[in-house]
Amino acid sequence: MHIEHAAILGRGAVGLLYGTVIADTLGTDAxxxxxxxxxxxxxxxxxxSINGKPLELETVPASKATPADLVIVATKAPGLEQALDTMETLVGPRTCIISLINGIRSEQRIAERFGWDHTVLAIAQGMDAVFLDGALTFSHxxxxxxxxAEETLPDVVPALDDFFTRAGVPHVVEQDIWHRLWTKLMLNAGINQTCMAYGCGYxxxxxxxxxxxxxxAAMREVLxxxxxxxxxxxxxxxxxxxSLIAxxxxxxxxxxxxDRVARRRTEVEEFSGTICALAKKHGILVPQNTWLYQHIREIEESW
Known part of the structure; x- marks a missing residue:
C-alpha cells in the first residue's frame, strides 16, 4: 500500500492547516x-488566506471526485453525517481513512459505513490555528x-506513517491509541468548553x-x-x-x-455530552461538565 494523494473533507482550521503542510512539501497535486x-x-x-497568502489548493465537488489514496476527515462533528455521504465517491477498495474530528465517536461512525479495514484511530493536537472570516493563521x-484499531489491516499504519513523513506532517504512531484519544478528549472538555463558555483565550x-x-475541574472529571x-x-x-495549553x-x-465568535454550532455533544452520558452509566458526578453543557447550549440558543 502506497499513498501519493490525499483528499480532505473540511476546509476549516484543521483541514486547511494540514492541507497546506502537505502541499508545501509534496506539491499542490498531492x-x-x-x-x-x-x-x-x-x-x-x-x-x-493562509497566514496572509491566498489558498491555492484545488477544491472539487463530490460529483467530480474520484477515489483517493487517503481520505482525511477534518470537518466539525456536526458535519460528519454529510461528510459520510460525500466520501462515497472518494473511498475505493484500498483507500485509507483518518478522522481528525474531536471526540471519540467519529471513527466508529465512519467504520459503520466503510469498514475498519483501512480506518485508523487518530487525534490532532497542539496546533494554534485560528480560522475566522476566511483567514487562517497559525504558528504551531x-x-x-x-x-x-483492532480490525485495521496491518499495512495501513505503516503506509500512513510513510506518507506523513514524506509530506512533512508532524506525527506519532501510538501503540495505545485509545489512551491518546481519551487524553485529547480530556483536554478538549477542559480547554474548548471553558474558552467557549467564558469567551476567553488560552x-x-x-x-x-x-x-x-x-x-x-472539567479535565479531572473526564479522568x-x-x-x-x-x-x-x-x-x-x-x-x-x-502544560501544552500554557x-x-x-x-x-x-x-x-x-465558534462562539462566528456563532457556529459547537461540538459540545462530543465533549460534555459524551462525558455526562458515560458518567451517568457509571454513577459518577460530573458537575463541571454538566454546567458547561447547559451553559454552552444556552449560549447557542441565544443566537
Missing part, C-alpha cells in the same frame, strides 16, 4: 479538498497521533482564576470517567495537557471559542 455539491456551489469564489502545526484558561479552575471506562488516565496526563499563544483560542 492534496485536494472535496465538498458536497451544494456546499461547493455556496462557496464558489470564496477567498481564503501541532501533530497527528494515530494507531490501528491565556485566561492558563492563569489562576475562575477560567483555570473550570478548565482543570474519572475514563478510568471507569477502562482507560488508564493519570494526573500526569492532566498536567501534560495543562505553551500556546495566550491570545489564541480553541475551535469552540472561535
Amino acid at each position: 492534496v485536494t479538498y472535496v465538498m458536497d455539491d451544494a456546499r461547493y456551489q455556496r462557496h464558489l469564489g470564496e477567498r481564503i 502545526t501541532g501533530e497527528i497521533r494515530f494507531g490501528a 491565556g485566561a484558561a492558563s492563569r489562576p482564576g475562575e477560567e483555570n479552575r473550570c478548565f482543570v 474519572a470517567v475514563g478510568r471507569a471506562e477502562g482507560i488508564d488516565l493519570t494526573e500526569r496526563d492532566l498536567s501534560e495537557m495543562a 505553551s500556546l499563544d495566550p491570545e489564541g483560542m480553541p475551535s469552540m471559542a472561535q
Whole structure:
C-alpha cells in the first residue's frame, strides 16, 4: 500500500492547516479538498488566506471526485453525517481513512459505513490555528497521533506513517491509541468548553482564576470517567495537557471559542455530552461538565 494523494473533507482550521503542510512539501497535486455539491456551489469564489497568502489548493465537488489514496476527515462533528455521504465517491477498495474530528465517536461512525479495514484511530493536537472570516493563521502545526484499531489491516499504519513523513506532517504512531484519544478528549472538555463558555483565550484558561479552575475541574472529571471506562488516565496526563495549553499563544483560542465568535454550532455533544452520558452509566458526578453543557447550549440558543 502506497499513498501519493490525499483528499480532505473540511476546509476549516484543521483541514486547511494540514492541507497546506502537505502541499508545501509534496506539491499542490498531492492534496485536494472535496465538498458536497451544494456546499461547493455556496462557496464558489470564496477567498481564503493562509497566514496572509491566498489558498491555492484545488477544491472539487463530490460529483467530480474520484477515489483517493487517503481520505482525511477534518470537518466539525456536526458535519460528519454529510461528510459520510460525500466520501462515497472518494473511498475505493484500498483507500485509507483518518478522522481528525474531536471526540471519540467519529471513527466508529465512519467504520459503520466503510469498514475498519483501512480506518485508523487518530487525534490532532497542539496546533494554534485560528480560522475566522476566511483567514487562517497559525504558528504551531501541532501533530497527528494515530494507531490501528483492532480490525485495521496491518499495512495501513505503516503506509500512513510513510506518507506523513514524506509530506512533512508532524506525527506519532501510538501503540495505545485509545489512551491518546481519551487524553485529547480530556483536554478538549477542559480547554474548548471553558474558552467557549467564558469567551476567553488560552491565556485566561492558563492563569489562576475562575477560567483555570473550570478548565482543570472539567479535565479531572473526564479522568474519572475514563478510568471507569477502562482507560488508564493519570494526573500526569492532566498536567501534560495543562502544560501544552500554557505553551500556546495566550491570545489564541480553541475551535469552540472561535465558534462562539462566528456563532457556529459547537461540538459540545462530543465533549460534555459524551462525558455526562458515560458518567451517568457509571454513577459518577460530573458537575463541571454538566454546567458547561447547559451553559454552552444556552449560549447557542441565544443566537
